[in-house]
Amino acid sequence: MPLVKRSQIRTKKTRKNIINKFIIILLFLSLSCVGLSAQENSSTSEPAVQEAREFNESRIQELKESGDFDYVERRDEPPSLLQRIMGFIGDLIGGIFRAATSTPLGKLFLYIALFILVLVAIIKIFSINIKDVFYGSADKGKTDFEFLEENLHELDLDKLLVEALAKEDFRLAIRLEYLKALRALSEAQIIDWEQGKTNYEYLYQLETESLKQPFKDLCYYFDYAWYGDFEIEKPIYDKAKAKADSLTQQATREEAKVA
Amino acid sequence: MEQMEDKPEFESRLDLSGLQTKLDAMRQEIGKLLVGQQEMVDMLLVSILSNGHVLLEGVPGVAKTLTAKLLAKVIKADFSRIQFTPDLMPSDVLGTSIFNQKKTEFEFKPGPIFSNIILIDEINRAPAKTQAALFEVMEERQVTVDGETRKMSEPYFVVATQNPIEQEGTYRLPEAQLDRFLFKLTVGYPSIDQEVDILLNHHEQKVAVDLGAIQPVLSPADIAAFKTLVGQVHVEPEVLKYIAAIVAATRQHVSLILGASPRASVSILVASKAFAAMNGRDFVTPEDIKFIAIPVMRHRVILTPESEMEGIDSDEVIKEIIDKVEVPR
Numbered sequence: 212m213p214l215v216k217r218s219q220i221r222t223k224k225t226r227k228n229i230i231n232k233f234i235i236i237l238l239f240l241s242l243s244c245v246g247l248s249a250q251e252n253s254s255t256s257e258p259a260v261q262e263a264r265e266f267n268e269s270r271i272q273e274l275k276e277s278g279d280f281d282y283v284e285r286r287d288e289p290p291s292l293l294q295r296i297m298g299f300i301g302d303l304i305g306g307i308f309r310a311a312t313s314t315p316l317g318k319l320f321l322y323i324a325l326f327i328l329v330l331v332a333i334i335k336i337f338s339i340n341i342k343d344v345f346y347g348s349a350d351k352g353k354t355d356f357e358f359l360e361e362n363l364h365e366l367d368l369d370k371l372l373v374e375a376l377a378k379e380d381f382r383l384a385i386r387l388e389y390l391k392a393l394r395a396l397s398e399a400q401i402i403d404w405e406q407g408k409t410n411y412e413y414l415y416q417l418e419t420e421s422l423k424q425p426f427k428d429l430c431y432y433f434d435y436a437w438y439g440d441f442e443i444e445k446p447i448y449d450k451a452k453a454k455a456d457s458l459t460q461q462a463t464r465e466e467a468k469v470a
Numbered sequence: 471m472e473q474m475e476d477k478p479e480f481e482s483r484l485d486l487s488g489l490q491t492k493l494d495a496m497r498q499e500i501g502k503l504l505v506g507q508q509e510m511v512d513m514l515l516v517s518i519l520s521n522g523h524v525l526l527e528g529v530p531g532v533a534k535t536l537t538a539k540l541l542a543k544v545i546k547a548d549f550s551r552i553q554f555t556p557d558l559m560p561s562d563v564l565g566t567s568i569f570n571q572k573k574t575e576f577e578f579k580p581g582p583i584f585s586n587i588i589l590i591d592e593i594n595r596a597p598a599k600t601q602a603a604l605f606e607v608m609e610e611r612q613v614t615v616d617g618e619t620r621k622m623s624e625p626y627f628v629v630a631t632q633n634p635i636e637q638e639g640t641y642r643l644p645e646a647q648l649d650r651f652l653f654k655l656t657v658g659y660p661s662i663d664q665e666v667d668i669l670l671n672h673h674e675q676k677v678a679v680d681l682g683a684i685q686p687v688l689s690p691a692d693i694a695a696f697k698t699l700v701g702q703v704h705v706e707p708e709v710l711k712y713i714a715a716i717v718a719a720t721r722q723h724v725s726l727i728l729g730a731s732p733r734a735s736v737s738i739l740v741a742s743k744a745f746a747a748m749n750g751r752d753f754v755t756p757e758d759i760k761f762i763a764i765p766v767m768r769h770r771v772i773l774t775p776e777s778e779m780e781g782i783d784s785d786e787v788i789k790e791i792i793d794k795v796e797v798p799r
Contacts, residue, residue: 386799389799390799405793406796406797407792407793407794407795407796407797408793408797409755409756409757409760409797410757411757433799434753434755435480435753437706437799438706438709438753438754438755438756439480439704439751439752439753440704440706440753441480
């Protein structure tokens with residue numbers, strides 16, 4: 212490359228650098244001038260009037276009185292409506308008691324009232340039925356009617372039997388023979404007589420074998436006559452009576468043995 | 471009490487021989503496969519004659535379902551089995567109306583409840599809504615769907631089973647539902663000898679082979695005729711009072727918060743008549759009532775919470791009541 216051309220290129224570069232530096236300095240100076248002019252403007256303007264604000268005393272008082280800003284815990288709160296009502300009732304009762312205790316009659320009423328209160332409390336606590344107290348305790352499992360008008364052991368069966376035979380009411384007569392035999396077995400302590408037991412249950416109670424068949428036969432006649440409502444003639448009654456007599460005799464013998 | 475040493479003196483006013491013969495044949499057929507459980511079978515027969523339904527309660531594996539199936543086999547009638555499940559809907563039981571596109575109208579498709587003998591297996595597995603669907607059909611023997619009432623054909627007999635042990639996933643039957651069952655029969659375990667016989671039957675593969683070989687012995691016409699006979703069984707007024715006294719006593723007992731209903735009184739009466747007829751008697755005795763009263767009332771009474779906590783059983787309370795009520799004599 213020729214020497215002249217190299218020097219020309221170097222000159223061009225130097226010139227560019229100089230221009231760049233000039234632009235930077237120019238920018239710096241222009242920005243500095245803007246800042247100085249601003250300072251000059253502010254220093255030359257008049258000072259602002261400062262307004263002194265004051266507290267609004269009434270507003271402060273208002274806020275002080277407001278419950279929203281009261282952070283102190285109150286220990287003695289005012290009584291609620293319920294408490295006030297209870298208090299009123301308490302005062303009323305207290306007044307009555309004070310009035311009652313001031314006279315002998317009042318005292319008497321007071322004692323009666325206290326006694327009733329204690330009685331009610333006892334009844335409630337122990338679940339006592341008032342009816343049971345005054346009318347005797349009714350067995351709840353027991354019904355209010357009885358089929359036998361009287362206790363079996365108190366009935367005059369012989370007399371009733373004579374009357375039934377006189378009327379030729381053999382159905383009733385079989386029933387009475389059956390009841391006589393049942394009573395004899397009970398008195399001999401062969402069976403444990405209870406109103407709720409059926410013939411089958413009595414049969415189970417019989418321990419003596421010789422008693423079982425006559426008892427079964429007698430029950431057969433009784434069942435057909437009494438529950439079956441069959442027509443009963445004298446011959447059938449006689450057969451039933453024979454079974455009943457056999458049972459009664461055996462029961463008497465068993466009773467004598469035990470005695 | 472009807473066994474006599476000599477020749478019986480009284481001739482029955484009703485001809486009950488046909489009934490007894492047929493029932494004996496039924497017992498025999500059922501006994502081919504069912505070992506023991508005589509009392510349960512007899513009570514099922516009583517309920518058929520009394521036009522009542524039965525709830526069988528027992529632990530799994532005591533032949534509840536087998537008994538019901540055998541009973542259906544010995545009666546010449548339609549049989550259907552419904553397995554109650556928690557997702558069963560009333561329409562699955564009663565039936566539903568389906569639109570027929572050819573005829574362009576709704577047609578009623580009867581459910582499995584439309585049969586003669588219905589076995590409802592595990593009734594307490596279905597929710598109350600499905601159980602309540604049985605109210606009308608069990609009491610009035612009719613089903614009302616879409617405003618139309620359809621009568622059931624006779625005989626109509628529901629046998630339901632339930633397991634008393636499992637509580638999870640079961641729904642207790644409401645009182646109104648329980649009241650519709652004539653009996654609640656508790657099915658117990660067999661004796662050792664009976665269990666040996668059961669094993670022998672299985673060893674000889676009798677159950678698998680012979681269920682289809684059970685012969686029907688009772689027709690719907692027979693059942694209708696026997697029901698008429700049972701209706702004519704004599705009951706003395708004193709015996710009626712005895713029933714009323716027993717039922718009334720359940721309403722006053724300290725261990726019960728709910729006593730038996732008047733429907734229970736009627737059930738005792740009807741079942742006692744059937745029981746007497748089955749025993750060849752044309753009249754009811756207090757023995758019959760004592761025997762019938764417990765299965766009739768055990769599901770209709772409710773024990774007090776105190777009694778339940780003490781472990782008292784409703785059977786015990788009913789027995790105590792029956793023992794206290796004076797027998798008419």
